[in-house]
Amino acid sequence: MLLPRALRAPAALLTALLLPFAAACGGSARADSEHDVTLRVGATGWKVEEAVLKFAHLDDTPYKVKWSVFQGGDQQLQAVRANALDLASSSEIPPVFSAADGRPNFKVVAVQRGSTLNQEVVVPKGSKVTGIAGLKGRKVGYVKNTTAHYFLYELLKQAGLTWSDIDAKPLLPNDGLAALNGGSIDAFASYGTSVITAHQQGATTVGSGADILSGNFLWSARDSVLKNSAEKTAAADLIARITKAYAYVRDGREADFAKVVAENTHQPVAQAEQDLTAQQKQRPTQARTVDDTAIASQQKVADAFTELGALPSRLDVKSFWTTALNADLKKAL
Known part of the structure; x- marks a missing residue:
């Protein structure tokens, strides 16, 4: 939705x-x-x-x-x-x-x-990142003040990282998709249709909020x-x-x-x-x-x-x- x-x-x-x-x-x-x-x-x-x-x-x-x-x-x-x-x-x-x-x-x-479901951190096709720990020092887009913000924070904690370990970029869903495909961010935390579209464009999942969100x-x-x-x-x-x-x-x-x-x-x-x-x-x-x-x-x-x-x-x-x-x-x- x-x-x-x-x-x-x-x-x-x-x-x-x-x-x-x-x-x-x-x-x-x-x-x-x-x-x-x-x-x-x-x-x-x-x-x-x-x-x-x-x-x-x-x-x-x-x-x-x-x-x-x-x-x-x-x-x-x-x-x-x-x-x-x-x-x-x-x-x-x-x-x-x-x-x-x-x-x-x-x-x-x-x-x-x-x-x-469809609450995920995704990386573009061809990315060498395979998990949340691999995001350290990388540019990560997220949708501010939403579920994406929350589950990204919790996933980082689970991986032994802090928010300051990534270069966090607040983006709206459309902008995040464009940035991911254009190479200006290394990963994107989003939800719903934006995640579905990302997968259609070859993105893969490196983290999920499915079991984090209530x-x-x-x-x-x-x-x-x-x-x-x-x-x-x-x-x-x-x-x-x-x-x-x-x-x-x-x-x-x-x-x-x-x-x-x-x-x-x-x-x-x-x-x-x-x-x-x-x-x-x-x-x-x-x-x-x-x-x-x-x-x-x-x-x-x-x-x-x-x-x-x-x-x-x-x-x-x-x-x-x-x-x-x-x-x-x-x-x-």
Whole structure:
């Protein structure tokens, strides 16, 4: 559910760019019923959630959904901060950085369990690097403030290296692929479609985040959504529908949905089916309500970034989680 451009714009600049969009969308107008609701929802890479809902015939929502595509969950959270999105999906990491200033305008409202496959450190065709230890002193691209940042750090530790042992280059997925193929970096830590594309171009895997990452992907909602009962109900319903849609796919329809995936990720249908089947076997996509275990999992990640020096001080992640959607989500599921 990810895609692969240009070096990351500073958060302040991206926020400034998003503000006119937020204004044009009028923020989130107060809704008295679900029929009055328009949820602005983020998607990473391509609109896989919209596609799976349509495939499962569950896109007939009583509310409107406006999907917007971003290169990563970090940009989705920046859009939420700029009031340009109502609901964002991401790994555990983007909310940590979006809340680090102590003034988040969102809460994590649900957990979507998902696959951690296609989260890899890759090297280009012909590289002599065969493992993470071989990255010492080399230029390594990574997608900053994402799962790639986290699993690269953990893989380096496992190999007896520190972050300072590599020449780390923060790059967005598209830029990382171009840099890898152009020879300006020796390896690239990324995820999803960018990893799939890298392999199509001859790249090989030297490290994987599959067993490092928790598989918890978070739904974050703007505070204003949680203050409006119709919007809150709509958000819970949408999250539940996505769970039901993936269950529909797993009920013997993987081959058919793989055709939709292949069309959007530009890979052979057979490869798309193989990846989809492996992902759903590893960890079926399904939503869960907020609990202490999920919060503790993100706290572990946040502490790692504090140790890395990416956060100025320890962050108590519980401060931006809420159980406010639990009752609605349980009912919708």
